[in-house]
């Protein structure tokens with residue numbers, strides 16, 4: 315970068331950070347995630363370090379963010395209220411410990427870990443035991459006198475007896491307990507009002523609200539974590555917390571003195587798992603040197619003490635700006651909208667995309683481009699958009715509209731009644747559907763062709779060697795080997811795996827075909843019941859519906875698939891290639907009537923003929939229509955056909971009465 319670019323970049327960062335500071339400290343609104351804010355500050359600090367002559371004298375890296383608000387009296391702090399150095403990395407924490415130890419050589423240094431509470435820092439001034447003033451941190455030197463507000467909504471001790479010093483100052487954090495925040499947002503939701511993004515925003519907003527009645531309704535809390543007095547000094551931070559507690563202040567719900575990095579890490583990891591159980595939002599752990607004399611030796615920079623650091627947890631819920639929505643076509647043709655937003659860290663990874671599920675979801679969320687959206691990790695794996703802050707919507711931004719034609723092949727989309735998804739019906743040519751079908755077919759739980767991954771599929775498609783799953787079985791060594799990146803071994807492996815897939819049992823094949831709504835379990839059920847593709851093809855909707863856990867949606871999908879001429883050709887080719895179109899004998903033996911052929915004749919008391927047929931098939935048997943040497947049993951009811959009875963007797967085929975049959979299947 316040339317110097318003028320660097321100067322411009324510094325200016326840009328300074329202005330941006332100032333803007334966010336103003337939003338946050340003056341209006342109580344955070345327009346940016348903490349993480350992104352910290353990144354901006356770090357970027358600026360790095361540039362200033364490399365080019366000190368370009369540093370602004372009042373750069374946001376040098377002063378604590380807030381400018382006191384005009385609505386309150388400004389009060390100077392007796393000692394500056396500093397900020398804390400922050401980190402998201404364990405490595406930086408180790409460096410902090412090493413650095414601190416170096417600063418007090420030949421001494422044992424203990425640390426105290428406390429939760430970093432996500433709230434607003436306050437200074438409380440007591441004189442002769444009486445609370446006389448409550449001041450916000452402000453710019454670190456001076457803050458707003460919010461005494462009246464604080465008394466209304468914080469349960470602060472107002473008169474204290476037995477303090478070790480006539481006048482003293484308590485510093486700590488005002489915050490809104492999670493339960494209060496939740497209840498408040500629930501109420502707002504019911505009223506259709508925009509939701510508060512996090513408890514910190516509302517705490518800041520409440521403490522500076524101009525409407526005092528509003529303040530009374532919002533119950534906040536306060537934890538003290540520092541004690542300052544002119545005539546009395548606590549020996550350690552731990553002693554300060556004990557003292558605060560004895561004076562009637564609430565203190566952080568947990569803290570621990572740690573002797574080394576290992577202890578500190580263990581504490582951090584423990585609370586990463588358990589912070590959700592605390593009644594207050596904690597966004598990290600503050601690690602402080604415990605001995606206050608050592609703190610004094612170690613000292614501070616203009617902005618923050620050198621004896622403390624805040625380790626911040628990466629958030630599990632965060633907000634970001636919706637940049638665009640794209641539409642993805644899945645293997646079944648279903649079109650899924652995907653939100654793309656400014657990257658943010660979420661529970662350990664950077665996320666930039668989240669599924670918006672379907673058109674209804676977009677409509678329900680009423681999303682506009684540029685919206686501030688809230689993102690959460692579902693089960694900590696797939697991020698999802700959980701909300702939108704309509705209050706911050708730009709007036710000129712445009713709503714997201716769902717598309718009408720396939721973003722890949724342009725075919726008009728269909729929506730079947732009762733389904734929330736739109737589908738691209740062009741399964742014969744739409745690339746993501748074709749490729750997705752192959753990937754699914756090759757899946758470990760399907761045909762298990764592990765060498766057939768997305769890259770190989772792309773290569774095969776590009777070379778026009780495959781279009782569909784049946785083409786896999788026509789691949790020849792020479793053609794594959796000619797492709798870029800395919801050596802002799804990889805080609806052989808792929809072809810070997812494809813060949814081996816021909817032996818995969820029928821139920822796996824049924825799953826691998828990728829019929830909509832047919833997962834592994836349903837495929838297994840169908841395979842066990844019908845035992846072969848031929849029998850499945852003959853099944854009527856009623857027969858399918860009679861199976862447990864098979865509903866109309868599945869039945870419709872099976873019938874559509876089997877009646878589709880395109881799929882019929884594929885099935886025919888797969889069968890000709892030698893894939894398993896029926897269950898192997900070994901599975902039969904588990905069922906009581908496996909491999910037994912039955913003929914039914916006459917009418918029955920406890921079954922209709924269909925029910926009887928189903929019972930036989932469910933137990934693994936087959937029902938034939940005419941008598942032959944293949945028949946194992948004749949099930950005979952009233953008015954059984956005389957010729958069938960005669961043949962059974964002639965060929966010594968056992969004749970079962972209705973009750974005999976019931977015993978047999980039991």
Ligand code: IVH
Pocket residue numbers: 395396397398399428429430431432433434435436451486487539566600618619624
């Ligand atoms: S000690 C010299 N302890 O974090 C700084 N701060 O970014 C003394 N905070 O302004 C602060 N929990 O609002 C300390 N247990 C804790 C804290 C804590 C939250 C806040 C505080 C401070 C900010 C620093």
